[in-house]
Amino acid sequence: MNKMTEGMERKIVIPGELIVAGEEYLPGEGTEKNGSEIVALRYGLAEESNHLVKVIALSGVYQPRIGNVVIGKVENITFYGWVISIDAADDAFLPLQEVPKYVSKEGLSEVLDIGDMVVAKIIGVNTRGIDLTIKSRGLERIDDGLVIKINPNKVPRVIGKEGSMINLIKDNSGCNITVGQNGLIWILGKNIEDELLVKKVINFITEKSFISGLTEEVEEWFKNEKGGNK
Amino acid sequence: MKTPRVTANRIDEYLSSGKRFDGRKLNEFREISIETGISKKAEGSARVRIGKTEVLVGIKMDVAAPYPDSPNKGNLMVTSELLPLSSSRFESGPPKFPAIELGRLIDRAIRESKFVDFEKLCIKEGEKVWSIFVDIYSINADGNLVDAAGIGALAALKTAKFPKYDEETGKVIYDEHTDVSVPLSKEIPIVTTIYKIGKSLIVDPTQEEEDACEARVVIGGTAEGTIFSMQKGDAKEISIEEMNKVLELSKESKKNVFSKIEKFLK
Amino acid sequence: MAEGTFKRTDGRGVEEMRPMKAEVGVVPNADGSAMFSFGNTVAIAAVYGPGKMHPQHSQNPEKGTLRCNYNMLSFSVSDRIRPGPSRRSTEISKITEWSLEPALMIKRYPSMVVDVYIHIIQADASTRCAGINAAALALAHAGIPMKGMISSVSIGKLDKQLVVDVDKNEEDWEEGEGATDIPITMTQDGEITHIQLDGKINGEELKQAIELARKATKEIYEVQKKALKGSVDLNKK
Numbered sequence: 001m002n003k004m005t006e007g008m009e010r011k012i013v014i015p016g017e018l019i020v021a022g023e024e025y026l027p028g029e030g031t032e033k034n035g036s037e038i039v040a041l042r043y044g045l046a047e048e049s050n051h052l053v054k055v056i057a058l059s060g061v062y063q064p065r066i067g068n069v070v071i072g073k074v075e076n077i078t079f080y081g082w083v084i085s086i087d088a089a090d091d092a093f094l095p096l097q098e099v100p101k102y103v104s105k106e107g108l109s110e111v112l113d114i115g116d117m118v119v120a121k122i123i124g125v126n127t128r129g130i131d132l133t134i135k136s137r138g139l140e141r142i143d144d145g146l147v148i149k150i151n152p153n154k155v156p157r158v159i160g161k162e163g164s165m166i167n168l169i170k171d172n173s174g175c176n177i178t179v180g181q182n183g184l185i186w187i188l189g190k191n192i193e194d195e196l197l198v199k200k201v202i203n204f205i206t207e208k209s210f211i212s213g214l215t216e217e218v219e220e221w222f223k224n225e226k227g228g229n230k
Numbered sequence: 231m232k233t234p235r236v237t238a239n240r241i242d243e244y245l246s247s248g249k250r251f252d253g254r255k256l257n258e259f260r261e262i263s264i265e266t267g268i269s270k271k272a273e274g275s276a277r278v279r280i281g282k283t284e285v286l287v288g289i290k291m292d293v294a295a296p297y298p299d300s301p302n303k304g305n306l307m308v309t310s311e312l313l314p315l316s317s318s319r320f321e322s323g324p325p326k327f328p329a330i331e332l333g334r335l336i337d338r339a340i341r342e343s344k345f346v347d348f349e350k351l352c353i354k355e356g357e358k359v360w361s362i363f364v365d366i367y368s369i370n371a372d373g374n375l376v377d378a379a380g381i382g383a384l385a386a387l388k389t390a391k392f393p394k395y396d397e398e399t400g401k402v403i404y405d406e407h408t409d410v411s412v413p414l415s416k417e418i419p420i421v422t423t424i425y426k427i428g429k430s431l432i433v434d435p436t437q438e439e440e441d442a443c444e445a446r447v448v449i450g451g452t453a454e455g456t457i458f459s460m461q462k463g464d465a466k467e468i469s470i471e472e473m474n475k476v477l478e479l480s481k482e483s484k485k486n487v488f489s490k491i492e493k494f495l496k
Numbered sequence: 497m498a499e500g501t502f503k504r505t506d507g508r509g510v511e512e513m514r515p516m517k518a519e520v521g522v523v524p525n526a527d528g529s530a531m532f533s534f535g536n537t538v539a540i541a542a543v544y545g546p547g548k549m550h551p552q553h554s555q556n557p558e559k560g561t562l563r564c565n566y567n568m569l570s571f572s573v574s575d576r577i578r579p580g581p582s583r584r585s586t587e588i589s590k591i592t593e594w595s596l597e598p599a600l601m602i603k604r605y606p607s608m609v610v611d612v613y614i615h616i617i618q619a620d621a622s623t624r625c626a627g628i629n630a631a632a633l634a635l636a637h638a639g640i641p642m643k644g645m646i647s648s649v650s651i652g653k654l655d656k657q658l659v660v661d662v663d664k665n666e667e668d669w670e671e672g673e674g675a676t677d678i679p680i681t682m683t684q685d686g687e688i689t690h691i692q693l694d695g696k697i698n699g700e701e702l703k704q705a706i707e708l709a710r711k712a713t714k715e716i717y718e719v720q721k722k723a724l725k726g727s728v729d730l731n732k733k
Contacts, residue, residue: 010730011730012724012725012728012730014636014645014720014721014724014725015599015636015641015642015643015644015645016599016642016643016644016645016684017721030641041601041641041642041643042636042639042640042641042642043636043637043639043724044639045728045730057639058639058728059527059528059637059638059639060527060528060638060639060640061527061545061546061547061639073231073234085231087231089545089546089547089548089605089608090548091548115234115235116235117234117235117236127557127606127607142234142236143236144236145236145240146236146237146240147234147236147237148237149231153639184231192240192243192244195240196244196251199251210728210730211729211730211731212730212731268617268618269538269569269571269572269617269618270536270618271571271572271573271574271618271619271620272571272572273571275571282524282525286569286617288569288570288571288572289571290570290571290576292576309570309579311579313613313615314544314565314611314613315523315526315529315540315541315542315613315615316523316525316542317525318525318544318547322565324580325579363570363571363576365569365570365571365576365579367569367615369522369523369540370523370524370525371525372524372525404574404575405574
């Protein structure tokens with residue numbers, strides 16, 4: 001058996017593939033333990049830290065979780081609130097009570113109309129569906145700027161460790177950026193050129209998402225982009 | 231998800247300053263690539279990519295009776311399917327309007343231009359003629375499927391070879407293709423579409439841009455400016471002045487497309 | 497049997513498959529997609545979901561639903577196929593679901609549906625097997641949790657000779673006992689998830705056919721594995 005003690009190298013694995021063998025390893029997300037073997041249950045990037053082995057998904061639809069900030073589109077208005085599509089398997093619902101001000105039953109469309117985009121937080125995931133709120137700071141209707149969509153699995157790369165990547169992008173572009181965990185991203189800048197610069201760099205990140213030293217690559221990218229354009 | 235309204239507004243705003251999100255000019259196409267002979271069982275076939283948009287077009291031929299009102303002419307049948315494989319927006323089931331329209335738009339451009347010489351498809355007047363089936367499938371829908379389908383139909387027709395026909399048994403022998411091409415005229419009908427977003431007119435939209443578009447005009451015609459077929463789509467009015475611009479842009483786009491696909495049509 | 501003198505129409509050895517090709521990501525819009533080919537048989541597949549099941553009454557609250565849709569492009573065969581589902585394509589769609597579902601951890605998606613669309617672009621027999629191989633790749637590519645891969649191959653009996661990966665000429669074999677076509681699908685551990693047979697065969701021969709399929713699916717698995725692994729480069733500059 002191929003036992004590794006010095007930690008395991010990152011690698012792409014496919015479902016059913018033996019990732020690593022050894023009693024010391026523990027099965028994390030996207031894996032299962034089979035005897036002493038850790039086996040992948042999905043396609044992705046296998047990583048190990050402190051003997052915990054997990055598979056980071058490269059693809060797949062967004063899985064809603066409580067506490068996630070997401071960006072959605074108002075699909076319908078009911079007596080009790082708004083039906084919102086967040087590009088997940090289920091539609092989400094924003095009830096009247098989860099809006100920071102009093103709304104009369106007639107005034108729903110003034111707060112959020114069909115087709116409007118909104119930044120919201122997930123407060124419940126159950127068999128009936130997904131519940132949202134816009135009561136906290138930073139949760140609001142989107143009236144201006146650009147909303148783009150990326151593969152939700154690439155969101156952690158766009159944000160970076162402790163927000164390092166997204167802060168780098170904000171600093172270099174001067175834009176306000178809200179990254180929804182569902183892969184929708186709201187970019188608001190002083191002008192469209194700045195917003196498009198963000199769109200472009202985010203595409204760059206999603207294409208190169210698994211190379212090491214991505215932050216340096218992005219810094220370099222901004223240097224070239226700015227140097228080239230002016 | 232359809233492109234959000236805020237984003238659509240930004241697209242419009244940026245277009246009015248003469249610019250597009252992906253850096254193209256308003257009259258500029260994405261990269262066009264054509265691959266022919268992608269399905270050996272077809273009499274002719276082509277894969278066309280425009281940016282991330284991809285269509286497959288195949289030609290099948292059969293011997294059938296002519297229509298009573300045109301006893302010495304072959305038949306043409308263009309159909310299209312917008313496969314659910316190609317976009318989450320397309321559903322399974324009987325073809326819906328966009329798929330039916332796509333087939334008809336291509337059909338009319340080919341038919342009205344007399345690109346196919348139908349009289350040469352006659353085997354025996356009133357009894358037997360060749361039928362040509364042009365079948366169009368979307369593989370990845372990222373805007374401007376109509377123009378891609380038009381290019382695909384041209385390339386597939388151009389490379390098609392008749393199967394062998396046994397006059398005695400009246401059977402078509404598909405396993406043996408002849409080296410006879412479909413009789414085509416030199417007047418090549420190119421289908422290009424002009425899209426209206428706000429006050430701007432563009433060609434070859436991405437899906438994002440197509441979502442922001444309010445009206446479109448599909449025109450089949452030659453690179454030299456002859457027009458054979460036309461259809462304004464979507465419920466938004468176009469001024470006469472705009473229509474004049476549409477015609478100019480359409481002619482220019484046909485020249486442009488022709489220069490890119492010319493080598494596949496020889 | 498297997499005297500080594502048997503001549504296949506294209507000169508292949510009896511256990512030799514046609515060249516295989518596989519690629520993932522061929523439909524950028526889809527959540528997962530793939531192409532798989534055996535020689536001139538080319539299949540593409542795209543996966544959407546898991547997503548909401550419509551209509552609501554077909555939702556299964558116990559587990560997710562795998563919904564496969566197999567179709568041949570009209571021009572993929574000699575005689576043009578009329579658009580729309582046929583009895584044949586409807587049956588193959590269901591067979592494909594049964595072939596794939598044992599590998600999927602579909603219980604994780606109650607009331608939801610995973611849609612798989614399979615199209616045959618060019619047909620030279622074994623289209624359902626190519627379709628299943630493409631679909632398995634597309635499902636993995638879509639990040640659907642799976643216990644392992646699924647691979648499919650058709651074993652033929654031409655007169656008295658067993659052969660692997662039947663093409664159209666062989667399917668139409670008329671000499672002696674004629675052609676028997678046995679498409680077989682297996683998990684990577686060799687569990688049978690699909691078997692069909694049309695023709696005439698005895699039990700011993702069928703056992704041998706299954707052994708041949710086991711060997712062949714291992715080869716197919718390697719091609720599938722390579723396609724998935726090769727689509728991501730960790731060291732791209």
